[in-house]
Amino acid sequence: MSIDLTTGYLGLKLRTPLAASSSPYCKDIANVLRLEDAGASAIVLHSLCEEQIQVESGELDRYLTETAESHGEAMSYFPEMMSYNLGPEPYLNHLRKAKESVDVPVIGSLNGVSTGGWIRYAQMMEQAGADAIELNIYYMPTDLEMTGVKVEEMYFDLVSHVKASVRIPVAVKLGPFFTSFAHLATRLDAAGADGIVLFNRFYQPDFDLESLEVVPNLVLSDSHELRLRLHWTALLYNRIRPDLAITGGVHTAEDVVKGVMAGARSTMMTSALLRHGIKYLEKVEEDLIEWMEEHEYESIRQMRGSMSSQSVAEPAAFERANYMKVLSSYSLKA
Numbered sequence: 001m002s003i004d005l006t007t008g009y010l011g012l013k014l015r016t017p018l019a020a021s022s023s024p025y026c027k028d029i030a031n032v033l034r035l036e037d038a039g040a041s042a043i044v045l046h047s048l049c050e051e052q053i054q055v056e057s058g059e060l061d062r063y064l065t066e067t068a069e070s071h072g073e074a075m076s077y078f079p080e081m082m083s084y085n086l087g088p089e090p091y092l093n094h095l096r097k098a099k100e101s102v103d104v105p106v107i108g109s110l111n112g113v114s115t116g117g118w119i120r121y122a123q124m125m126e127q128a129g130a131d132a133i134e135l136n137i138y139y140m141p142t143d144l145e146m147t148g149v150k151v152e153e154m155y156f157d158l159v160s161h162v163k164a165s166v167r168i169p170v171a172v173k174l175g176p177f178f179t180s181f182a183h184l185a186t187r188l189d190a191a192g193a194d195g196i197v198l199f200n201r202f203y204q205p206d207f208d209l210e211s212l213e214v215v216p217n218l219v220l221s222d223s224h225e226l227r228l229r230l231h232w233t234a235l236l237y238n239r240i241r242p243d244l245a246i247t248g249g250v251h252t253a254e255d256v257v258k259g260v261m262a263g264a265r266s267t268m269m270t271s272a273l274l275r276h277g278i279k280y281l282e283k284v285e286e287d288l289i290e291w292m293e294e295h296e297y298e299s300i301r302q303m304r305g306s307m308s309s310q311s312v313a314e315p316a317a318f319e320r321a322n323y324m325k326v327l328s329s330y331s332l333k334a
């Protein structure tokens, strides 16, 4: 029996649901090629960040002077960021080169929060050949005056501005920390998002107790992180127009199956590849085929959404009704 692994995401035909999400691998064309060789069905490049564009234009300096309590200290965070990602021009050249080098779709990633001149880079990514844009909105509302409504308005403004400036599809990658995520998703839909990528991981700093410094601490994910994504994908599937993709906690073929059954059109990997190397993608695809053969599935399409809230016998499993059941399911060890 030949198994059909194809899936559609953002209007693009993908060979399988297994895509490579933004990671340091994407900064190097040799690794972009290796990702394609190992079977990545699409490659999301690392992000071009609002701050990088503003650094070049001098806007960031002005912004920090006006807003940061300690300008010098705030500014000191940026050189490291500039060395992680390429500046705007090299980024666009890299995108062009990536497009020339691989046949799979290449998705440009724009990371920021405010509307402004910097978002014209979405257009430049389109001109450089990007098949789609992933707009990673990473905002930390620490201002005591900032209301949830204002935060969400910023998201919708940004999405509709970027959508208005390009013809290629735009997916929005964001975190889960909203009061009413389901409603937010409907508003992103109304703002024109073609896809929603669930979820950004927020990198929480740690304390170094010896030096008494706040230190960045990037911990790679494991499959446990998938649960939150499954939950929201299953809840939103077929209820909003944008395609759903999962990033965060996809490590095994079973994770891919779960993501697809929840309703994801693409399941993306970063941590697993950083941990096991790019070739690990091949194993996940082999395992996926094996799993589907064993369970007599013929296509990804057949599985998609089969465990969504609209398909399962007990949709309450996704809602508050399940809360008491979960709590009482825990048994104390003797």
Ligand SMILES: Cc1cc2nc3c(=O)[nH]c(=O)nc-3n(C[C@H](O)[C@H](O)[C@H](O)COP(=O)(O)O)c2cc1C
Pocket (backbone or CB within 6 Å): 021, 022, 023, 024, 045, 046, 047, 109, 111, 136, 173, 199, 200, 201, 218, 220, 221, 222, 225, 247, 248, 249, 250, 268, 269, 270, 271, 272, 274
């Ligand atoms: C070292 C590293 C660099 C990353 N760089 C980016 C980036 O530039 N842009 C972005 O949107 N996400 C970035 N991410 C987030 C990943 O694309 C992904 O969404 C996240 O790691 C969750 O997926 P995972 O559980 O498969 O790792 C990065 C993640 C890691 C670990």
